[in-house]
Amino acid sequence: MIARCNKGLDWVGKLGAADVETQTQDHRENEQSLVFPSGxxxxxxxxLQAALDAAKLHAVLLTSAPDIFYVTGFLTRFWESPARPWFVLVPHAGGPVAVIPSIGADLMRRTWVTDIRTWDAPDPADDGVSLLIDTICDLVPDTARIGVPMGLETHxxxxxxxxDRVATGIAPRRFSDATGPLQCVREIKSEVEIDKIRTACGIAGxxxxxxxxxAASGRPLDAVFRDFQVALLTAGADWVSYVAGGAGQAGYRDVISPAGPVPLAQGDVLMLDTGAVREGYFCDFxxxxxxxxVSDEVRRAHAxxxxxxEQVLGMVRPGxxxxxxxxxxxxxMSARGLAPLGGRLGHGLGVxxxxxxxxxxxxVTELREGMVLTLExxxxxxxxxxxxHEENIVLRADGAELLSPRAPRDLPEVP
Amino acid sequence: MIARCNKGLDWVGKLGAADVETQTQDHRENEQSLVFPSGxxxxxxxxLQAALDAAKLHAVLLTSAPDIFYVTGFLTRFWESPARPWFVLVPHAGGPVAVIPSIGADLMRRTWVTDIRTWDAPDPADDGVSLLIDTICDLVPDTARIGVPMGLETHxxxxxxxxDRVATGIAPRRFSDATGPLQCVREIKSEVEIDKIRTACGIAGxxxxxxxxxAASGRPLDAVFRDFQVALLTAGADWVSYVAGGAGQAGYRDVISPAGPVPLAQGDVLMLDTGAVREGYFCDFxxxxxxxxVSDEVRRAHAxxxxxxEQVLGMVRPGxxxxxxxxxxxxxMSARGLAPLGGRLGHGLGVxxxxxxxxxxxxVTELREGMVLTLExxxxxxxxxxxxHEENIVLRADGAELLSPRAPRDLPEVP
Structure with a gap:
């Protein structure tokens, strides 16, 4: 796994150094994170620091909501606004350093992060660039490489x-891919993370x-989607980041469309799929x-x-x-006369x-104990x-433990 | 505005050319888009093509959900999964070309896009890279610059x-910033877009x-957030991408935190803020x-x-x-004895x-007729x-037209 940690892509800035001005803010007495204790x-x-060390990276720069939530506990729906960038630097040793718009300082202070540097965003002339350059130059020696996730499934x-301005401004320090170290660590869930995902799965159940x-014959699919989201919230979801589904006489057409106003009809098979969120953790089934x-073909295919x-739930193992x-x-599937879909048949799950x-x-990722996965x-x-079909599991030493309440074998019927 | 279209940053790949293999798929008869007619x-x-032309860009490569929705009508919550990249190339002339994972082909065929090229994603060896390189090389002359949004508020x-592999693979063609052309066009809403935003505002109202x-004294804030989302869905939101808020005795602490279990108390002021979505368009107030x-200070401050x-609603004009x-x-605000917050006091709104x-x-962006904006x-x-406080408006030739149902002057009271 660690062998993937650095694929050799280094990043060197191509623009002139940005003007440098810094603005830091005192932090209040540290408070417990909203989701987990600081431990x-x-x-x-x-x-993560051990994985960075193995990859000869001196730090990692994180910019995405899940990565920043993962290391700090900073949880907000404010990421929905594309206006402001947010940065967290995890150095070689010590705690994370947040370089963030001042609008987020109060919430960040309620996490375990104590080094919080802010600027007044959005600023079209310098939207945190010089503050980030200063922070990196403060904390990272000038011969070092700084990881940034650049690989599969990252943005x-x-x-x-x-x-590019930051890459220029921190020279001779260089950015380098850190997907491997991040994936290695995030893939393995702790028991407190598994509990959160189990809770989200129970809500969806x-x-x-x-x-x-x-859901019944004659009801428009978009109304069913709305009611399903209401049911998720009523059951305890903090919010519903994902609902998809479909309906059709002998299976549905695709699995990513939004719902239209077409009513459900007798003989349809209806599918609903959700990623409901509780305390920052997703289910997905x-x-x-x-x-x-419905037709015998659909009933037999569901079973x-x-x-x-069920067979694969009993077979999957670490290794x-x-x-x-x-x-x-x-x-x-083939042994039961089913024609498997192309594309992937499951994936990891978590933040x-x-x-x-x-x-x-x-x-060719090796499965390890503590991974939370979907079979799909x-x-x-x-x-x-x-x-x-889809279920959520955690991989234990002796095999799969279900996190989603197991689907019924026989297709349930609505009126 | 057009002067901003290209800030001079060109992008040249630094890796070796990727292996090239292509996979295209026939498209079915074109169907009307789900949200707007193809016109x-x-x-x-x-x-957009006129703005690209003015910026001497031969095409633009789009990768984000809002940009791709904007030019194609492709609307799905599947973007929530970070696993797969999606590409749309808008060439100098003619319609957009979609280079997308095959799981999205059926939905893309229901938009007005007719040139749809797919690959089986996610593929760790080549996740659409060679197909995208081929597509660009097919459609763009080798001396041309291809726009990519690289500026403020883009990712x-x-x-x-x-x-970086694509940038290398398309050489001597080069990537260059296209934030300006995209902003110029997306900023001005058509009447059909304005109608969608008005509908979203009405739902939130x-x-x-x-x-x-x-919402009442003794009710936990997180329960209020859930019920508010239920109310938005019941009123017709397709989904609720953003809810934030706060509660406190003399104003709230910050405006981006998720809700905790602390109950509302007599004397609190409660704020709820939402970005509810209907047919891909947001409200935000x-x-x-x-x-x-509550205290006289709070009541007076609200008024x-x-x-x-109200004063600024009557003053804001194109130009x-x-x-x-x-x-x-x-x-x-100052004229009324209020201490204005730092940061921004409103922004654009749309997809x-x-x-x-x-x-x-x-x-220093110039306001133009047809912009949809928030005053905040x-x-x-x-x-x-x-x-x-926040309202949503569309800017007309003679000033602001409200899209959000105007807030009451006097702070409304809940039990």
Missing amino acids: EFRRRVTA LRMPLADF QAFDRVPEF DRNYAVGP ALWEAT HLACDVHRLLRDA TLTEWPSFTPRD PGARLGSGGLLV | EFRRRVTA LRMPLADF QAFDRVPEF DRNYAVGP ALWEAT HLACDVHRLLRDA TLTEWPSFTPRD PGARLGSGGLLV
Whole structure:
């Protein structure tokens, strides 16, 4: 795993150095994080620092909501606004340093972070660039490489031109890919993280149980989507970051569309899929329903998908590669006469709806104890329609422990 | 405005060329977009192509959910998963070209886009990189510059290392900043866009009217946040991308925190702020409530904030700069004895919760007819607590037209 930590891409700025001006702010007495005690964050940062060390990186610069939440506990829906960049530097040793817009200082002070540097954003002339350059130059020796996630499933959440200015301003220090160290650490969930995901799964389970109360023949799909979100909130979700689904006579058409006003019809199969969030942690699983009586093909396919999942739930172990699980799921489906979908058949789960690894033929990530994963086998029915099943698990030394309440084998029916 | 279109940053890849393999897929007969008829998207793309032309850019590469929705109508919550990059190239002439994971092909075919090229993502060896390189090399002459949004309020939503591979693979073509052309076009809303935002504002208005049904002394703030989201969905929101708020005896502490379990108390002022979404368009405004009787200071401050807003609603005109509106709001608050907050006092609004421009002292964007904007004056009370007010407007030739149902001058009271 650590071997992937640095793929050799170094980043050197191409613009002139930005004007440098700094603005720091005293922090108030430290308070406990809103989600976990500080020991949990200390554990994470220590693990990340060890992974950085193995990759010969002196620090890591984080810019995305999940990465910053992961190391600090800073949790807010304010990320929805693209206006302001947020930076957290995790140095070689010691705690994280936050370089953030002043509007976030009060909330950041309620985490375990004690070094908080702020600027008045958004500033079109210098939107944290010089403050970030100063911070990096303060904390990182000038011969060092600083990690930034640049690989699969990562994005840089700051303007690209500003990143280039920072890269120029910190020279001769260089940015280098840190996807590997971050993935290694974030992939393995602690028991307190597993509890949060289990809670999110339980909330979704309660909402799925209530689907027969509002999904019925004649009801528009968009109304069903709204009621399902209401059910998730009522069951205790803090917010609902993801709902998708579909409905059709012999399977649905795709699994990512928003809902339209077309009413459910007798004979449809309805699928709802959700990533509901509780205290920053996601669930991600779906459930299928028959709208009145459905065809035998759909009923048999649902039972076969359930059985294929059951088989793989009993087989998956630490030491498997992600591609092994893809093969197990494909084989379990094929053995039952199902035509597996292309694309991935499951993935990691935690502080985002989907995380590394992906169950595809090309992902060779080794599965380890403590990983939280989804098994997501999907099939194309004879008609061309889709049927997708999904469960959430944590991988223990002796195999899978379910976090989602297990789906029923037989397709449940709504009126 | 066009003068900002290119700030001179060119991007040249630093890695070796990626292996090139292509995979295209036939598209089905074109269907009407889910949100607007295709004429609306054609208008946008034509405007964008003119702005690109003025900036001497031969095409623009888009990677983010709002930019891709803006030119294609492709609307899905699937962006919540960071696993897959999505690309849309808008060439010099003709329609957009989608280079996307195959899981999105069916939905993209239901937009007006006819050139759809897919690959089986996520692929750790080549996650769309070679297909994107081929597409760019097919469509863009080798002496050309290709725009990418790199400036304020933009992010590149793809792995940075893959962007570098693409930059190398398309040489001698070069990437260059396209924030200006994109901002120029996205800032001005058509009447059909304005209608969508008005609808979202109306939905939030209905939900705000129902706050007295569920917010009361003794009710935990997190329960109020959940009920408010339920009210938004019940009023017709497709989903609720943003809720924030706060509660405190003499103003709240900050405006970006998630809700905790602390119950509302007599004498609190409660603020709720939302970005609810309907057909891909946001509202963004807040409302304040007194929990039982509150101090005279709070009541007077609320009325003064309302009056300051009223004054600026009557003054703002096309031709003002963003910094002028900031000054008008500050002056209107100061004249009423309020201490204005730092940071911005309003911003653009549309396909994201916040858009360019920002009402700060440093933003010199000229306001134009058709811009949808928020006026968001906030004050710090004597106690140190905050009070923030917000309305959504569209700028007409003769001034502001309200899109949000105007807040009451006098702070409404909940039990």
